[in-house]
Amino acid sequence: MAPTKVVLLSCGAFNPPTIMHLRMFEIARDHLQRMEYHKVIGGVISPVHDEYGKKDLVSSTHRCAMLRHALRSSDWIRLSSWECQQESWSRTRVVLAYHQNQINAVLNDNLDSPNKKQRREELHWVPDDVKYHSEGSVRVKLLCGADLLESFGTPGLWSEEDIDTIVGQHGLVVITREGTNPYKFIYESDLLTKYQNNITIVTEWISNEVSSTKIRRALRRSESVKYLLEEPVIDYIMKEGLYGTKDNKYLLYPEYNQSQSFFLTPSPSDVNMESPSPTSHPTNGIDYGDSSMQCNFSGGESYASKPKNGPVTYIRVERVEDPQDSDRFSNEENTRRSGMGYPGQAVQIIATAAGENKVHKQGLSRPACLL
Template identity: 65%
Template sequence: MTQTKVLLVACGAYNPPTHMHLRMFEIARDHLQRLGYKVIGGVVSPVHDAYEKKDLLSSTHRCAMLQLALKNSDWIKLSTWECQQDTWSRTRFVLQHHQNQLNSVLNDCNDSPNKRQRRDDLQWIPDDLKLGCEKPVQVKLLCGADFLESFGVPGLWADEDIETILGQHGLVVITREGSNPYKFIYESDILSKYQNNIIIVTEWIANEVSSTKIRRALRRSETVKYLIPDSVIDYIQKNSLYKAKDNKYLYPEFCGTQPFLTPSPSDVNMDSPSPNTQITALTYDCEFQNKKNSEQNDPCVNVPVTYIRVEHISGEHIENEVHYAERLSNDENSKRSAIGYPGQAVQIISTPTGDRIAKQGLTRPACLL
């Protein structure tokens, strides 16, 4: 039985490329080869700069990052044809162009090796095709389940484009968590018509990494190590890409020399309370400390958290108390007003006499802008 030969083409912004973009090719090839196909190569085609998408970097940067990301792949290659056009190209024409170029190379397989090698300007053409005949080869569109569902958005796709993509090429769809592509195909008349040309590949190892989340993390100075290739990270840092000029999530300069994100209370190690004490909640009130601190006109006062709710358990009786300031006791004289900020936390320790003391967890408040 003759194997159907396939070239996988994936379109997208790749802003920036992630490990998930590359993994889609790998799991698709595994699945197709189990079905009896022969995958001869993969092609990444980044979208033109004219494509209207927020925060889209220039194709120069995106292609450079893709070159770095694909450096270790021996079968996935970059095609810059789409970026070199005068304007944005519809997906239908991107697939047709690559199919036509592929057919042209295959039709020249009877030419001399020297003539075939002179066609190496088409860098995305698999090396095996440049050296010998592998025809016919079908171009299939590799995409995620969200791309498939976009066919159901009114006015987004022309019917003739969907007919061409599905009828002449076909889809290889990678599932994502929470999606049901089989149900979506069943509920669409046009997708049901071409359901034999839609191959669903289940991604059993869930990975929700996306370029959008990567850009958000970079804007907030969070690490993206192990989410995108190290070479891409180096390129982003070297060229100062995806940096927000005004980041309201970081501390302002007057709150410290080193900005950092406000940690969650769960990020602070908490000492174990006494056996008869159970902490049920940490409650924060943002109010001015007192007249003295108000006169300082300083919104950033290094003081402990205002309130801590503690439950005393004695037999079946549970007594709720709300304690103020630094020392936790039933003595009203020890209670004094203080100011707390979201994100601050304290540590609870027990003294030999049974007193509970709140240790200040953070010395710098979260000054929200």
């Protein structure tokens, strides 16, 4: 018997679309085709209407744009914006029925029909296999996570009529998530048990608890979301200032706003801190350029600024070793170090134009740290 041709349809907010939204399609296709009962010929993503009313939901214009960017890397998953273009929110059962009916209409059209070319252009989400090559029926199945399956048990959230239509007429492909047991949930539901042959459970062995909620939180806090979203999606979010990135106090993406600083507190007024990791290492530890400079001393790092008049001033974070550590230093060296201060003390080093270094404690009694 020939395998059933399947189009996987995923509904949701996609706010923003993550790598796991796309990963679900890949996992599901692998599993279904490995079982040899189904042949997956396409995937469709249908973002929810703006009136769905979910917290922090950005406009469908932005969500569709992010999905287009995210789907650049896929040659078989496509965006359907039909749901977003309706006057109000559509139930999942209605969304599934619309896409199934449109696929059926394309399959049943006469190839010489003058309207078929226009319909193909309008229905850009329809897989090419359906438009040009397919023979026989194609079934639209709902692709979802185990959390959606378990939401069927939430009182008042789903009507029995909707569940009966979704599972009985279309079917589910459910991707497992950490801490869920879809088999147990199906067993405890008489309605789902009735249609259990239409429910395919796909185990995700490479678990990754990436969620749009966590990503929005990270973006609000200026935390990196690299490798959690497709790069073009990140670029779009930053460009449009979505999810609070426009008002972020601290910046992790300097290419979008060069005026903001990475430092949480200002540097001391008499010190110009260029970088905690110097890129050059002068042989004598001193650089007498015309502008602010930085030097590297053995055993610690220092930061320097050259005023218009007077000596170059270096603030050095110096770790003073324990003078009792005779295994590491000679007695002479230990004596010299013990004269500088106690272990962990911050000291100030003044370098004159003649190249002479002088150590000044100047009451700096707290442990060494970046001032």
